[in-house]
Amino acid sequence: MYAIAVRRGEGSPTLVEKPRPEPGPGEALVRTLRVGVDGTDHEVIAGSHGGCPEGEDHIVLGHEAVGVVEDPNGTGLSEGDVVVPTVRRRPNGSNGYFDRGEPDMAPAGRYHERGIDGAHGFMAEYFVSPAEHLVRCPAAIAELGFLVEPASITEKAIEHARASRSAFEWTPESAFVLGNGSLGLLTVAMLDDAFDRLYCLGRRDRPDPTIDIVEELDATYVDSRETPVDEVSAVHEPMDFVYEATGYARHAFETIEALAPNGVGALLGVPGDWEFEVDGGTLHREFVLHNKALVGSVNSGVRHFERAVESVAALPEWFTDALVTGVYGLDEFERAFDVDDDTTIKTAVELGSL
């Protein structure tokens, strides 16, 4: 079968031939339909994040996949089930995080991430996976199934943010999504029903397709060059919920000032080292006197994927049409990794069809 991999040190994805995998006990064989591309893939390709499986000189890419069960292999799945795989896998034997269905809470060293770190990904014509890590998805949204993994990231962040506010009556009205990349836009669409007023931060000039999407979702576009995150409270309104998806470290701290009393910020970006000055006294005081919270959130588990399936199914068609700017077959897979263009939002590689 064909797969798309990156060889150690090469810096660009390449088509490789590999034997079709055989499912082991408890594993199903899945024929891959589509696999999305995101910023993490680009970091893996660049060699700045993750790494090859032990003893191998390449890693098959892809962690945002949807496929169809080809061989249930005695698991509870059925041939023809459309499934989305979760990303983390047991590294060596088992550990408590996996045993209780919370691999997303495992610390570094206690997991592999398929397509990212220590395990091959899903960007291949077939993959095998333990059935416990496969989440069923209605066939009607099979073509959008590659959006379930990113949506699950947001489901987990929302779950943890809400949990942090569960000790009192929290009735949030305003939400501010930092970042107008594909995850930011997906999140604005997912938050649409839960918040009265939505804002989305970007740093692009009009006309721009991401700004069009923000506004079509009835959200307010906030240009960070005009209104920095720590001024949004004064310029627009204090935010009950902030969702940071920029990976820009200053935003993590400016979020504290953007929050309304009793608000919470979910942090999702993974920046590199960067020292800078903060008004730490003011931030500390704001945290305390207004009962604010920040929660970091990484990865996601089966229950977040299950919720994400529902969220993706509920997305308006115009939105997914606008969000997914390109789906490319194996013959032109390179185009899915091309990000030089401001008209590209979300791409996927198509490896098969229902």
Added chain:
Amino acid sequence: MYAIAVRRGEGSPTLVEKPRPEPGPGEALVRTLRVGVDGTDHEVIAGSHGGCPEGEDHIVLGHEAVGVVEDPNGTGLSEGDVVVPTVRRRPNGSNGYFDRGEPDMAPAGRYHERGIDGAHGFMAEYFVSPAEHLVRCPAAIAELGFLVEPASITEKAIEHARASRSAFEWTPESAFVLGNGSLGLLTVAMLDDAFDRLYCLGRRDRPDPTIDIVEELDATYVDSRETPVDEVSAVHEPMDFVYEATGYARHAFETIEALAPNGVGALLGVPGDWEFEVDGGTLHREFVLHNKALVGSVNSGVRHFERAVESVAALPEWFTDALVTGVYGLDEFERAFDVDDDTTIKTAVELGSL
């Protein structure tokens, strides 16, 4: 009756005579037993925090009180009930935070704080309070009732910290209390049953009574001059829970590095403005990749006082004997405000007895 107040601009507490208050509808008349002194009192005295009730040139001090009901005045209380008053009161008419029993979640401007900001405190021979803001306390711990308010602050912080970790299975083992003042020591004692390993940060040389208390509680004393907060993880162990009670703004940020994966830091200090440099990239990344959280927490509500009554009742006698270093009558009340001495930990003014 006598009361201890501070006149605007004077900078030191003084004994004043005031008429005994008359309870209004829904209010009980309480004869005061003891009132504790803490850092907030010193800020109010210095004029750096809070302010006098509207139209008055002085504020009666005291927000850590215990008293005995003298006149229930038709409320559900009984004459002779030992009670502890909560601190926040409706400023003008009502608001939702008070209506639902969460005045501690009210933002600035939506509350007065008795003895601190906009309302007279409890350091008087009698006070009146709506019965809904009086929490019953067993007569057996009446002499320690002034510890219930500070203990309630910790109960709320723990509640919010635990809530932030309620979306997954969190089984914390290690806790690190920043600060060996009276609130820090009280918190170490309160956490004793819930954590396997406790640490407490200070910056004092031995011999020192607070270090003795820390070690008597089987906690490890961490000298911040030898082991800064952001190195405690390497020197001792990563902490599942950090409780910040120093008001030193750098600690709010160093807490992120002190935390174990999936850990939470509760921030309680209220520092002034202070700009400094942080490795914001590393902190942001740590937040995200290890699912960490920070929650700010201020004030407390009736349910936290109720839990605090139980916590204070459970404190070992040797501990409260060591913690409370002085209880002074009205004839020598100034001594309760004297903090020049490293042997002073917690003081109170005694205004009456059972």
